[in-house]
Every structure is written in C-alpha cells, then in structure tokens.
Amino acid sequence: MSITHPAGFTAAGVHAGLKSNGNLDLALVQNLGPTFDSASVFTANRCKANPVLWSQEVVKDGVVRAVVLNSGGANCYTGPEGFQTTHAVAEKVAEKLGIGAVDVVVCSTGLIGLANPRQNLLDGVEAAYAALSADGGADAGRAIMTTDSVPKSVVLTRGAPGQEWSIGGMAKGAGMLAPAMATMLVVITTDAVVPAPVLDQALRASTRVSFDRLDSDGCMSTNDTVTVMASGASGVTPTPAEFTEALQEACISLAKQLLADAEGADHEISITVVNAASEDEAVEVGRSVARSNLFKAAVFGNDPNWGRVLASVGTTQAAFDPADLDVAINDVWVCKQSTPAADPATVDLKPRHVTVTIDLKAGDATATVWTNDLTHAYVHENSAYSS
Amino acid sequence: MSITHPAGFTAAGVHAGLKSNGNLDLALVQNLGPTFDSASVFTANRCKANPVLWSQEVVKDGVVRAVVLNSGGANCYTGPEGFQTTHAVAEKVAEKLGIGAVDVVVCSTGLIGLANPRQNLLDGVEAAYAALSADGGADAGRAIMTTDSVPKSVVLTRGAPGQEWSIGGMAKGAGMLAPAMATMLVVITTDAVVPAPVLDQALRASTRVSFDRLDSDGCMSTNDTVTVMASGASGVTPTPAEFTEALQEACISLAKQLLADAEGADHEISITVVNAASEDEAVEVGRSVARSNLFKAAVFGNDPNWGRVLASVGTTQAAFDPADLDVAINDVWVCKQSTPAADPATVDLKPRHVTVTIDLKAGDATATVWTNDLTHAYVHENSAYSS
The missing domain is CATH 3.60.70.12 (L-amino peptidase D-ALA esterase/amidase)
Known part of the structure; x- marks a missing residue:
C-alpha cells in the first residue's frame, strides 16, 4: 500500500x-x-x-x-x-x-x-x-x-x-x-x-x-x-x-x-566513524572512505585493505592524530594506532554486508555512511547504459 | 640518462x-x-x-x-x-x-x-x-x-x-x-x-x-x-x-x-575548462569531471555522455549560468546552452585520446585536467592487488 x-x-x-x-x-x-x-x-x-x-x-x-x-x-x-x-x-x-x-x-x-x-x-x-x-x-x-x-x-x-x-x-x-x-x-x-x-x-x-x-x-x-x-x-x-x-x-x-538494490554491487558497506569531534566530522570521514574507488575495489576483491581506509581518512580536515587511528573491518581491529594489528586474513569479506569502524579518538560523536563496492558490474552498467 | x-x-x-x-x-x-x-x-x-x-x-x-x-x-x-x-x-x-x-x-x-x-x-x-x-x-x-x-x-x-x-x-x-x-x-x-x-x-x-x-x-x-x-x-x-x-x-x-602508462586505462582524457572566472575555478570544474565515475565509465563505453559532464559541473561552486553551458567532446559541440546540440553519434571515442571542452562563459581563465576512463581493468587491478 x-x-x-x-x-x-x-x-x-x-x-x-x-x-x-x-x-x-x-x-x-x-x-x-x-x-x-x-x-x-x-x-x-x-x-x-x-x-x-x-x-x-x-x-x-x-x-x-x-x-x-x-x-x-x-x-x-x-x-x-x-x-x-x-x-x-x-x-x-x-x-x-x-x-x-x-x-x-x-x-x-x-x-x-x-x-x-x-x-x-x-x-x-x-x-x-x-x-x-x-x-x-x-x-x-x-x-x-x-x-x-x-x-x-x-x-x-x-x-x-x-x-x-x-x-x-x-x-x-x-x-x-x-x-x-x-x-x-x-x-x-x-x-x-x-x-x-x-x-x-x-x-x-x-x-x-x-x-x-x-x-x-x-x-x-x-x-x-x-x-x-x-x-x-x-x-x-x-x-x-x-x-x-x-x-x-x-x-x-x-x-x-x-x-x-544498488546495481552492480556485491557488497553493502556500512562505514561507522566513532569518537569524532563532531557529527559533521564523522560524516566527512565516513564519506571520504565511501568515495575511495581504491577501497571499494578492494572490498569487491574481498581484500580488507585498511591502508586504503587510512589514506582516505587522511584527506579530510577532521580532528584526529594521524599516528593514532584504529580501524576495524567486520569487527576485526586490523589497525591500531595506525599500524597493523589483527591479521587481515581473519576478516571474512564474502558475506554481502561489510562494516568498517574508524575510531578517531577525538571526541564522542558518531555517524554511519553507507556505500557499495566498486565492481565490474558497476563499470559495465554505467558504460553501456546510454549507448 | x-x-x-x-x-x-x-x-x-x-x-x-x-x-x-x-x-x-x-x-x-x-x-x-x-x-x-x-x-x-x-x-x-x-x-x-x-x-x-x-x-x-x-x-x-x-x-x-x-x-x-x-x-x-x-x-x-x-x-x-x-x-x-x-x-x-x-x-x-x-x-x-x-x-x-x-x-x-x-x-x-x-x-x-x-x-x-x-x-x-x-x-x-x-x-x-x-x-x-x-x-x-x-x-x-x-x-x-x-x-x-x-x-x-x-x-x-x-x-x-x-x-x-x-x-x-x-x-x-x-x-x-x-x-x-x-x-x-x-x-x-x-x-x-x-x-x-x-x-x-x-x-x-x-x-x-x-x-x-x-x-x-x-x-x-x-x-x-x-x-x-x-x-x-x-x-x-x-x-x-x-x-x-x-x-x-x-x-x-x-x-x-x-x-x-596508467594501469587499466583504455582512454587518456584531457578536460579543458575555458572562459572560467579564475584558473582555480577552471581546475575545480575540470577536477569534478575527472572524478565522475559515471562519466569515466561512459568514456570506457565509447559513450559521449555530456549530461554526466554537466551533472559534475553542477556540483562545483565556480561561476557559471547552469542554463548556459557548452560542452564539446573531441571538438564536437554536443551541448550548447545546456541543451542538446550536435549529434553525439558523430563523436568517435574509439581513439585512446579524448578531449572534453567545457565553456563556462564566466571569464577568460583556462585550465586542463587529465584523467583516464574507468574500466574493468581498473577494478580488476585494484581488487586483486594485495590479496
């Protein structure tokens, strides 16, 4: 109805x-x-x-x-x-x-x-x-x-x-x-x-x-x-x-x-930024990751590439210490203090739903941004649509 | 040497x-x-x-x-x-x-x-x-x-x-x-x-x-x-x-x-913005198009999709009249005054080099930004690299 x-x-x-x-x-x-x-x-x-x-x-x-x-x-x-x-x-x-x-x-x-x-x-x-x-x-x-x-x-x-x-x-x-x-x-x-x-x-x-x-x-x-x-x-x-x-x-x-229902997507990715100085900054950081073709292609390849997460976070103006960022993928903290932590091989990216958590350690604001992975089907769909 | x-x-x-x-x-x-x-x-x-x-x-x-x-x-x-x-x-x-x-x-x-x-x-x-x-x-x-x-x-x-x-x-x-x-x-x-x-x-x-x-x-x-x-x-x-x-x-x-030598690229795209109010604004507009996955996937598909160019230009803060933008692809003016002009079918996108010209009609500054198309090979390369 x-x-x-x-x-x-x-x-x-x-x-x-x-x-x-x-x-x-x-x-x-x-x-x-x-x-x-x-x-x-x-x-x-x-x-x-x-x-x-x-x-x-x-x-x-x-x-x-x-x-x-x-x-x-x-x-x-x-x-x-x-x-x-x-x-x-x-x-x-x-x-x-x-x-x-x-x-x-x-x-x-x-x-x-x-x-x-x-x-x-x-x-x-x-x-x-x-x-x-x-x-x-x-x-x-x-x-x-x-x-x-x-x-x-x-x-x-x-x-x-x-x-x-x-x-x-x-x-x-x-x-x-x-x-x-x-x-x-x-x-x-x-x-x-x-x-x-x-x-x-x-x-x-x-x-x-x-x-x-x-x-x-x-x-x-x-x-x-x-x-x-x-x-x-x-x-x-x-x-x-x-x-x-x-x-x-x-x-x-x-x-x-x-x-x-996003076309061409193999994964739905929820990017949650925690302990940001403000909600706006949490969104800015989440969006930077959501717009990283590199990270999204990695998710398509089932690769928990946290380095590409940090590289995106680094393009923002949000408050954080570049040497003290933590990143979890599907709740596995693969990065602590901007260095390798848990073995990325323990992250299972085969399921459709993927969560990324980024701890900025700069406040108490939180926001979640949603995106999809970058796939062959995305390229196909958008290269063939109007021709 | x-x-x-x-x-x-x-x-x-x-x-x-x-x-x-x-x-x-x-x-x-x-x-x-x-x-x-x-x-x-x-x-x-x-x-x-x-x-x-x-x-x-x-x-x-x-x-x-x-x-x-x-x-x-x-x-x-x-x-x-x-x-x-x-x-x-x-x-x-x-x-x-x-x-x-x-x-x-x-x-x-x-x-x-x-x-x-x-x-x-x-x-x-x-x-x-x-x-x-x-x-x-x-x-x-x-x-x-x-x-x-x-x-x-x-x-x-x-x-x-x-x-x-x-x-x-x-x-x-x-x-x-x-x-x-x-x-x-x-x-x-x-x-x-x-x-x-x-x-x-x-x-x-x-x-x-x-x-x-x-x-x-x-x-x-x-x-x-x-x-x-x-x-x-x-x-x-x-x-x-x-x-x-x-x-x-x-x-x-x-x-x-x-x-x-960009990996995975089928096309080299030169985006030239002319008649901008300043060089910075010309670069801002060119970069917005260079970052449009939609436009870049269209170029991969040999589709001269000028609508996606305008949709990107519209995300910038540069000076221009949204109803009076001209766009040429490979020197064919497919869009005049933000409406369809020359037949896009006359644009040949098979060659590797592609030029996009955007006339903002807002000044006399010019800048060129270079990018590549978004291809299956890009997705493959970047989904498989570290896994």
Missing part, C-alpha cells in the same frame, strides 16, 4: 508510453486533505533538471496537493522546451484535480539530455487521474522504477488505540547508489496533522541521517527529490519529536532498501 | 631483495655539487608514510645532497619501527657518502601497512653506493618502478652554445593515476645554478600545472614526493623565468608519461 496506507491519499500508476517495454511509467499521488502541509528537499546540484526547477518553486509555501512522477526520461538539460513540458504536466494534473498548478510537484527520472514526449505525459495524466484509488500506492511505486529490481516502500503506524496515525513511503532508484538511474525520487505521506514548518524540520532531520548518508560513487544527481505530504486525515497531532522519530525510521528504511 | 644527464650527479639502481621477482628495487641519486640547493613537494594527505615524515624535515633548509628510493614497500602505517627504518637508511647513505643524514631524502613505494625489511635496505644502500656512476640514471629509473610498464624520464637542454644547462628527471607510478601503486615519486636534477628559494617557486609553479592536474580516481597517495636538486655544475645561472619554463616543460612531460 505504501503511500496510500495513510488516510487521505489516492494514487495510481499507469503506462504512458515512455518506457518501450510497456511497463508502468507515470505515477500520480493526490492528497485529499483536510490539510495540505508539505515539505521537500531537492538535489544540491546547481545544474538541476526542469522538474526540480519547477517543483522548488511549488513547495515554497508549504502546500502541495499532488505529486506527478514519470520514469523513462529525466527532462534534464532539455532547455525551455523541457521546462514547458514540466509546466504543461502540472497544469494538466491541476485541471483534472481541480487544484492550482502551483500545488503540483513534478518529478522525472531516466536518461538526461533527452526531451520527454509531452503528449504521452499529458495522456498519461488523464489515465492516471482515471485510475486514482485508495489502494493505488503499489502501482505508483512500480511506475517510478527505472532499473530498480524491486519497488521500495515503507509503512509505519504509531499512536495509542483510537489515536493511530501512520506514515507511508515509496522510493525509486538510488541517487548516487545505482547511478545509471541518475536519480532518487521519494514520496512520503502521513495522515497525521503536521504543520508545514514541523514537516520541514522533521524532513531535514530525517534526510540528514538517511538519504544524505548514502554515497555509492560520489556522483550527485540532477533530479533528486524527496517530498512529504500530511493529509491530517487521522485527526491526530503527534508531537514534533514523535513525528520526527517516525519519519527518520521511514527514511532510513527506504535508504537501506535503495542500498540493498 | 635522465637524472644523470645534468653534470654533477651520479646514480645507481640495484636489487636489494624487496621485489620477489629479482628486479631492481633500490635507487640512489647523489648531488656532487658544487651547489646543493633543492626543493620538494609532498602529498597533502595527513596520514603520511614514514619516508615523507622524515623527508619533509630534511628539505626544510633547502639543502639535499642525496635521494634514496625503494620500491617493493611503501613503509606507510608501520609505526615508530617503520620510521626508524627510514632513519637508518638515511644514516647509512650519509655514512657512505660522507654527508649528514639530514641532507638525505628518502622515498618508498609499494604496499602500505607492511614493514620494509631493514637489513635488505641497508645492504641495498651499500650495493647502490658501490654502483654509483655518472650514467646510472637509467638503472635508477628502473629501480623505482612498481607496476609501471615502462620507466619515465625526461631530459631538456637550454642555453646558448657554451652556456648550456640541462634538466633531467625520472618518475614512477602515477599517484592517483595508477593507484595500485599508491604513489608517484619524481626526482629532478639540474646542473644550473638555482638558489633554493627560486627552485621552490619554480617547482610549485610547475607541479601546479602538471602533477597536480593528474587525477585518475580522486585517491590521494600517502607517499607522493617530488624533489628537485641543483648541482650548479654547469656554472650557468638562468633567470628564474627561464628555469621555471624549463622545469614546467619537464614536469608536464613526466605527467603525460604517467597518464599514458
């Missing part, structure tokens, strides 16, 4: 003719209210796709009543013509739903530099409108898939009996994780009553510890969008802390599903 | 038993004077190898009389014991040459996290001392190779008849280029009379436009060292500008040789 589990939402997924294989490729999600509070975060890439340019204006007033998403084309670097396509799609959704286009978020994903066929999209909106239903979440989730092997969704329920409220979410792709797709799109719904400013704070607190900590190859998408909408249909108003906790759990669940 | 082409230098390369295949693995270069001016640059990695920790102290007074280099072990992350090995090697060189250990630069390259066998190194210094000769440059160049397929060297001669002076250089590996080696080591000699402060300025001006613009995989070595020594044996004092021009040419030649 995902995004249609919370009360007050309908959704649909249809085939608009963008994908040549006939699969679903256009999704529509409507918030029926009574509240229309929302919050969004977008890619930090300065070269943004047209749907992002449109949507970042839409969300500024904290009101979103519908999200329309298509796979099969990112509508990125397609110029004014492409922007007009995004605008036309939003207008069509608005016309069908009897709302304003300025309350319609548009998301696109697929190849960049190719125009999306406008008429297909407009016809697809008509079809999706006709198909909107309170159990359309699953179809919507499939319609946003590109090379995802499975749809990603989450449902959480909170509150005492009679006071229940819930969160639903769907996600596609993997931003930098499965970068052939070049985009991560996430829509989250809740039937709790949550004013837009609280939603915004909660969303930023949640993406900070979930999607922002996925880093497969350091490449930043042009289309990433995460939108949360609150319908208020449950009539329940959780405290900001309660809501934030639940939204974080939902986002972390979706992020881990993206990690698990 | 390389480093022994300039007058006033002797060199040798011997087998000290570090490489199991019996190849040369220890090199010694001596400056016979009459001047002993020098300058060096080292890796910016904070987790530096022991030879770098030693050598950066040695070079502070601008005097270096010998450089000893070994392949077969980086002596990195080997703790105080490893530092003592570096120190002992410098002392042994000093004893044999009748100079102070504080004038001996030590360089090591090979696997990190493994102790170098101290006695082999000391015995190797004895052998290298015995073999020092005015035509030992070629042996020295071979002794510093790790997975290099060919030695890299350069010789330049300058000056009017009777006033000639020359520069010689040798290089190994490729720092980030052929990262299995994890290190770029460069020794440059000249028989010109060049005071240490001029050498230092000239060296920084030269590495800035040569080695610093090589970026294969974004990974920063722990052992990179570039040392230049001036013997003054020609008796000729070039102007600082003359010397800097020649040193730049020598460094660019060596950098391009490193690029050409």
Whole structure:
C-alpha cells in the first residue's frame, strides 16, 4: 500500500508510453486533505533538471496537493522546451484535480539530455487521474522504477488505540547508489496533522541521517527529490519529536532498501566513524572512505585493505592524530594506532554486508555512511547504459 | 640518462631483495655539487608514510645532497619501527657518502601497512653506493618502478652554445593515476645554478600545472614526493623565468608519461575548462569531471555522455549560468546552452585520446585536467592487488 496506507491519499500508476517495454511509467499521488502541509528537499546540484526547477518553486509555501512522477526520461538539460513540458504536466494534473498548478510537484527520472514526449505525459495524466484509488500506492511505486529490481516502500503506524496515525513511503532508484538511474525520487505521506514548518524540520532531520548518508560513487544527481505530504486525515497531532522519530525510521528504511538494490554491487558497506569531534566530522570521514574507488575495489576483491581506509581518512580536515587511528573491518581491529594489528586474513569479506569502524579518538560523536563496492558490474552498467 | 644527464650527479639502481621477482628495487641519486640547493613537494594527505615524515624535515633548509628510493614497500602505517627504518637508511647513505643524514631524502613505494625489511635496505644502500656512476640514471629509473610498464624520464637542454644547462628527471607510478601503486615519486636534477628559494617557486609553479592536474580516481597517495636538486655544475645561472619554463616543460612531460602508462586505462582524457572566472575555478570544474565515475565509465563505453559532464559541473561552486553551458567532446559541440546540440553519434571515442571542452562563459581563465576512463581493468587491478 505504501503511500496510500495513510488516510487521505489516492494514487495510481499507469503506462504512458515512455518506457518501450510497456511497463508502468507515470505515477500520480493526490492528497485529499483536510490539510495540505508539505515539505521537500531537492538535489544540491546547481545544474538541476526542469522538474526540480519547477517543483522548488511549488513547495515554497508549504502546500502541495499532488505529486506527478514519470520514469523513462529525466527532462534534464532539455532547455525551455523541457521546462514547458514540466509546466504543461502540472497544469494538466491541476485541471483534472481541480487544484492550482502551483500545488503540483513534478518529478522525472531516466536518461538526461533527452526531451520527454509531452503528449504521452499529458495522456498519461488523464489515465492516471482515471485510475486514482485508495489502494493505488503499489502501482505508483512500480511506475517510478527505472532499473530498480524491486519497488521500495515503507509503512509505519504509531499512536495509542483510537489515536493511530501512520506514515507511508515509496522510493525509486538510488541517487548516487545505482547511478545509471541518475536519480532518487521519494514520496512520503502521513495522515497525521503536521504543520508545514514541523514537516520541514522533521524532513531535514530525517534526510540528514538517511538519504544524505548514502554515497555509492560520489556522483550527485540532477533530479533528486524527496517530498512529504500530511493529509491530517487521522485527526491526530503527534508531537514534533514523535513525528520526527517516525519519519527518520521511514527514511532510513527506504535508504537501506535503495542500498540493498544498488546495481552492480556485491557488497553493502556500512562505514561507522566513532569518537569524532563532531557529527559533521564523522560524516566527512565516513564519506571520504565511501568515495575511495581504491577501497571499494578492494572490498569487491574481498581484500580488507585498511591502508586504503587510512589514506582516505587522511584527506579530510577532521580532528584526529594521524599516528593514532584504529580501524576495524567486520569487527576485526586490523589497525591500531595506525599500524597493523589483527591479521587481515581473519576478516571474512564474502558475506554481502561489510562494516568498517574508524575510531578517531577525538571526541564522542558518531555517524554511519553507507556505500557499495566498486565492481565490474558497476563499470559495465554505467558504460553501456546510454549507448 | 635522465637524472644523470645534468653534470654533477651520479646514480645507481640495484636489487636489494624487496621485489620477489629479482628486479631492481633500490635507487640512489647523489648531488656532487658544487651547489646543493633543492626543493620538494609532498602529498597533502595527513596520514603520511614514514619516508615523507622524515623527508619533509630534511628539505626544510633547502639543502639535499642525496635521494634514496625503494620500491617493493611503501613503509606507510608501520609505526615508530617503520620510521626508524627510514632513519637508518638515511644514516647509512650519509655514512657512505660522507654527508649528514639530514641532507638525505628518502622515498618508498609499494604496499602500505607492511614493514620494509631493514637489513635488505641497508645492504641495498651499500650495493647502490658501490654502483654509483655518472650514467646510472637509467638503472635508477628502473629501480623505482612498481607496476609501471615502462620507466619515465625526461631530459631538456637550454642555453646558448657554451652556456648550456640541462634538466633531467625520472618518475614512477602515477599517484592517483595508477593507484595500485599508491604513489608517484619524481626526482629532478639540474646542473644550473638555482638558489633554493627560486627552485621552490619554480617547482610549485610547475607541479601546479602538471602533477597536480593528474587525477585518475580522486585517491590521494600517502607517499607522493617530488624533489628537485641543483648541482650548479654547469656554472650557468638562468633567470628564474627561464628555469621555471624549463622545469614546467619537464614536469608536464613526466605527467603525460604517467597518464599514458596508467594501469587499466583504455582512454587518456584531457578536460579543458575555458572562459572560467579564475584558473582555480577552471581546475575545480575540470577536477569534478575527472572524478565522475559515471562519466569515466561512459568514456570506457565509447559513450559521449555530456549530461554526466554537466551533472559534475553542477556540483562545483565556480561561476557559471547552469542554463548556459557548452560542452564539446573531441571538438564536437554536443551541448550548447545546456541543451542538446550536435549529434553525439558523430563523436568517435574509439581513439585512446579524448578531449572534453567545457565553456563556462564566466571569464577568460583556462585550465586542463587529465584523467583516464574507468574500466574493468581498473577494478580488476585494484581488487586483486594485495590479496
């Protein structure tokens, strides 16, 4: 059910003719209210796709009543013509739903530099409108898939009996994780009553510890969008802390599903930095390792190469003593005080899940960054995608 | 001849038993004077190898009389014991040459996290001392190779008849280029009379436009060292500008040789950023593209994927209008004003050399950054190296 589990939402997924294989490729999600509070975060890439340019204006007033998403084309670097396509799609959704286009978020994903066929999209909106239903979440989730092997969704329920409220979410792709797709799109719904400013704070607190900590190859998408909408249909108003906790759990669940489905990956790598001077520094150090092609290729080769971990840590500005770093791989402390410790041969890297722990001995902050290994399949996938 | 082409230098390369295949693995270069001016640059990695920790102290007074280099072990992350090995090697060189250990630069390259066998190194210094000769440059160049397929060297001669002076250089590996080696080591000699402060300025001006613009995989070595020594044996004092021009040419030649020999690479990619607001911003933009695994995998697949170029440019803080960027690949302008232009199918990416030109339309500064494609061979090489 995902995004249609919370009360007050309908959704649909249809085939608009963008994908040549006939699969679903256009999704529509409507918030029926009574509240229309929302919050969004977008890619930090300065070269943004047209749907992002449109949507970042839409969300500024904290009101979103519908999200329309298509796979099969990112509508990125397609110029004014492409922007007009995004605008036309939003207008069509608005016309069908009897709302304003300025309350319609548009998301696109697929190849960049190719125009999306406008008429297909407009016809697809008509079809999706006709198909909107309170159990359309699953179809919507499939319609946003590109090379995802499975749809990603989450449902959480909170509150005492009679006071229940819930969160639903769907996600596609993997931003930098499965970068052939070049985009991560996430829509989250809740039937709790949550004013837009609280939603915004909660969303930023949640993406900070979930999607922002996925880093497969350091490449930043042009289309990433995460939108949360609150319908208020449950009539329940959780405290900001309660809501934030639940939204974080939902986002972390979706992020881990993206990690698990990353194309071409043989390993899922969790890099945890402990005893950092600050959380930001812990993230900086974790990310430096997550972006080391050398370390990631070593993991692919089942080689617990802690020297490549230290070489990455050394590129950061975080507080630490270069001569006093400890590194564990799968809980085996192969490096103590920046010198060899336990025998690396005792580290078994065959299982899919790998943990790296780096002790900076500089404070008490901790953060975990997630990545994948660098594999032949990654190179193959990304060298063959658009040719 | 390389480093022994300039007058006033002797060199040798011997087998000290570090490489199991019996190849040369220890090199010694001596400056016979009459001047002993020098300058060096080292890796910016904070987790530096022991030879770098030693050598950066040695070079502070601008005097270096010998450089000893070994392949077969980086002596990195080997703790105080490893530092003592570096120190002992410098002392042994000093004893044999009748100079102070504080004038001996030590360089090591090979696997990190493994102790170098101290006695082999000391015995190797004895052998290298015995073999020092005015035509030992070629042996020295071979002794510093790790997975290099060919030695890299350069010789330049300058000056009017009777006033000639020359520069010689040798290089190994490729720092980030052929990262299995994890290190770029460069020794440059000249028989010109060049005071240490001029050498230092000239060296920084030269590495800035040569080695610093090589970026294969974004990974920063722990052992990179570039040392230049001036013997003054020609008796000729070039102007600082003359010397800097020649040193730049020598460094660019060596950098391009490193690029050409990068392991696992099918393509050499020159990324030139034009009309940037500053040279620093041009380099920032070029480096962002050089570090895009997505773009580099596309080049491996002979796919002129300019969308991935723009997506990388968008991650920088350089001045430009995201809606007005032009991109050429092999001189075909496939993107104008951030939209599709010439048909990418007309770009032939089969040749080894690839040029990418990015027009920022924000000023008049230009810079070129060099990289390679991301290939199956890269993944193989770096997943299999130490296991």
